[in-house]
Amino acid sequence: MLQLVVLLFLLSPVLAGMQVSRLFLAPAGCLLTLLIYLPSDLDSHSADTCFPRVFEGNSQKIACVCDSSRCGQLSFTWPQRSGEAYLVQSTRSGKRFSVSELDEYDTFQEGSNFDEVQVNLATKYQKILGWGGAFTDSALINIRSLPESLGDQLLESYYGPNGLQYNFGRVPMAGSDFSTRVYSYNDNPDNLNQTLWQLAEEDLTLKIPYLKKASELSQGGKIKLKLIGTPWSPPAWMKTNQNAVRGKLIDDDRVYQSYAEYWVKFFDVYEHYGLNFWGASVQNEPVASNLFFYTFNSLQLSAKEAIKFITGYLGPALERRGKTKKNFKLMVGDDSLGLVNSHAVSVLRDEQVQKYVSGLAIHWYTSGVVPYAALSNLYEKVANKIEFMMMTEACTGAPPAWRHVDPGSWDRGVSYAKDIVEDLLRHTGAWIDWNLALDMQGGPNWAKNYVDSPILVDSQKGEFYKQPMYYSLAHFSRFFRPNSVRVDADVRAKKSGLKSIAALTKDSKYVVVYLLNDSNRDRKISLGVIDESGENQQRKFVIESHSFNTIVLKR
Ligand SMILES: *[C@@H]1O[C@H](CO)[C@@H](O)[C@H](O)[C@H]1NC(C)=O
Numbered sequence: 001m002l003q004l005v006v007l008l009f010l011l012s013p014v015l016a017g018m019q020v021s022r023l024f025l026a027p028a029g030c031l032l033t034l035l036i037y038l039p040s041d042l043d044s045h046s047a048d049t050c051f052p053r054v055f056e057g058n059s060q061k062i063a064c065v066c067d068s069s070r071c072g073q074l075s076f077t078w079p080q081r082s083g084e085a086y087l088v089q090s091t092r093s094g095k096r097f098s099v100s101e102l103d104e105y106d107t108f109q110e111g112s113n114f115d116e117v118q119v120n121l122a123t124k125y126q127k128i129l130g131w132g133g134a135f136t137d138s139a140l141i142n143i144r145s146l147p148e149s150l151g152d153q154l155l156e157s158y159y160g161p162n163g164l165q166y167n168f169g170r171v172p173m174a175g176s177d178f179s180t181r182v183y184s185y186n187d188n189p190d191n192l193n194q195t196l197w198q199l200a201e202e203d204l205t206l207k208i209p210y211l212k213k214a215s216e217l218s219q220g221g222k223i224k225l226k227l228i229g230t231p232w233s234p235p236a237w238m239k240t241n242q243n244a245v246r247g248k249l250i251d252d253d254r255v256y257q258s259y260a261e262y263w264v265k266f267f268d269v270y271e272h273y274g275l276n277f278w279g280a281s282v283q284n285e286p287v288a289s290n291l292f293f294y295t296f297n298s299l300q301l302s303a304k305e306a307i308k309f310i311t312g313y314l315g316p317a318l319e320r321r322g323k324t325k326k327n328f329k330l331m332v333g334d335d336s337l338g339l340v341n342s343h344a345v346s347v348l349r350d351e352q353v354q355k356y357v358s359g360l361a362i363h364w365y366t367s368g369v370v371p372y373a374a375l376s377n378l379y380e381k382v383a384n385k386i387e388f389m390m391m392t393e394a395c396t397g398a399p400p401a402w403r404h405v406d407p408g409s410w411d412r413g414v415s416y417a418k419d420i421v422e423d424l425l426r427h428t429g430a431w432i433d434w435n436l437a438l439d440m441q442g443g444p445n446w447a448k449n450y451v452d453s454p455i456l457v458d459s460q461k462g463e464f465y466k467q468p469m470y471y472s473l474a475h476f477s478r479f480f481r482p483n484s485v486r487v488d489a490d491v492r493a494k495k496s497g498l499k500s501i502a503a504l505t506k507d508s509k510y511v512v513v514y515l516l517n518d519s520n521r522d523r524k525i526s527l528g529v530i531d532e533s534g535e536n537q538q539r540k541f542v543i544e545s546h547s548f549n550t551i552v553l554k555r
């Protein structure tokens with residue numbers, strides 16, 4: 001093919017010199033263009049999904065570049081024929097969301113060393129609620145710093161049909177540390193009747209326009225975007241220390257009542273702008289805010305205070321607006337495993353609280369330090385009091401001593417994958433990432449609490465980078481779709497360290513299986529899918545060392 005193109009190209013001046021009619025030349029030119037473009041498209045399938053850049057000269061640190069002229073897409077067509085199966089792979093060596101068909105027949109020798117994974121469709125667990133990220137002021141400032149169409153492309157990378165197909169968006173109610181200033185919706189001291197409540201400029205110029213865009217993108221992909229509101233701090237004048245950082249709500253009924261009014265007004269006003277929220281958490285990190293090093297917008301809210309606020313003020317205020325458990329999912333917790341456990345158990349034990357609260361939210365920051373068994377224990381204590389449990393905030397690069405931003409880091413993608421698998425194995429229905437995008441410093445952040453993000457923006461170069469964390473998420477979000485049900489996936493070769501989770505799609509037509517191994521060698525996998533009638537479908541294939549793998553099988 002290539003030779004033909006070269007030949008035609010070399011011949012073209014000769015053909016032109018032969019005074020061939022214009023009528024002939026025009027289509028010949030088109031054909032020439034077609035022939036030149038065709039081979040490059042066919043040659044490297046990965047060019048569709050990633051335009052790679054190596055960072056710091058380290059071949060393991062690869063991020064995919066998007067600029068005004070190019071941006072990789074995550075394209076995947078679900079199989080149509082029964083028995084058809086695909087393997088989607090991303091590897092440390094550079095594959096990104098690369099799709100290959102899996103043979104129905106065993107092409108390997110019998111008796112060789114396979115790791116067995118047995119998926120059992122009859123054993124069902126929690127429903128998958130979905131995937132998302134947070135619309136912080138900083139994320140949106142970074143998106144806005146790009147040329148408009150490139151910023152839209154970034155949003156599409158998350159919410160569009162060829163992106164992660166996120167269906168959740170977490171929205172800070174007023175400022176968080178990922179803002180460029182400290183503000184609330186009513187910084188007028190003693191305005192207890194909340195007559196001076198008003199949206200901030202950040203809502204009008206950032207949150208509302210970008211939430212609308214994301215909503216349109218996901219509706220285009222026929223997914224209903226579910227928004228979750230979360231406050232970081234009440235107005236400082238309502239707090240014991242008169243400060244947005246740390247402090248408690250002043251223990252006065254009028255303050256509690258006023259704060260409930262302040263809180264629900266946010267949803268009234270956003271509805272006025274056409275944005276309806278699916279739910280909210282009562283308070284971001286109510287327990288971690290007691291730690292001495294907590295240096296940004298927060299509220300120290302004890303279990304007793306949370307119960308008082310929910311049952312006496314917030315719950316009734318929501319109810320007066322027609323927001324009940326049926327149509328508005330209020331969550332408690334919203335803090336790290338280990339820190340929030342006894343707080344959440346105490347709050348949820350209150351019968352009045354149960355009238356208003358639907359879910360438990362957990363943050364990831366102690367993962368790997370606090371054993372995951374604590375998540376199962378916590379869940380068991382509250383299981384009969386909630387409809388769902390979700391992970392509502394995660395990021396890498398958070399501890400002050402760490403590199404905040406580590407462009408192209410594969411290991412950070414692995415951290416995401418490990419946590420998602422461990423959480424999903426323990427009743428978690430949704431996994432929501434932190435900032436959608438950060439700058440090359442990991443900000444902006446008024447409190448200098450810089451961290452990493454799956455997408456980094458370099459506004460000076462007019463580029464953004466999709467890191468391995470982004471692709472790590474893609475292996476879940478694109479396949480473990482909302483309303484799928486997790487099913488049993490038993491890794492027989494337990495010593496292999498291989499991790500697996502599996503789900504059955506809502507229509508029961510597809511089985512999706514995720515496999516993670518971070519070992520140094522390729523692994524031979526024997527995957528068995530046993531259906532409800534006991535029939536076993538086998539697939540044998542190889543997964544590469546240091547890889548994220550999703551298998552999609554049409555039943
Ligand atoms: C609300 O409170 C302010 C004081 O902040 C007061 O001046 C105003 O009259 C009050 N408005 C109503 C309608 O009660």
Ligand SMILES: CC(=O)N[C@H]1CO[C@H](CO)[C@@H](O)[C@@H]1O
Pocket residue numbers: 495496497498499516517518519520
């Ligand atoms: C992420 C993961 O589970 N990695 C494991 C892959 O397998 C090796 C042994 O071959 C384990 O040491 C890793 O922990």
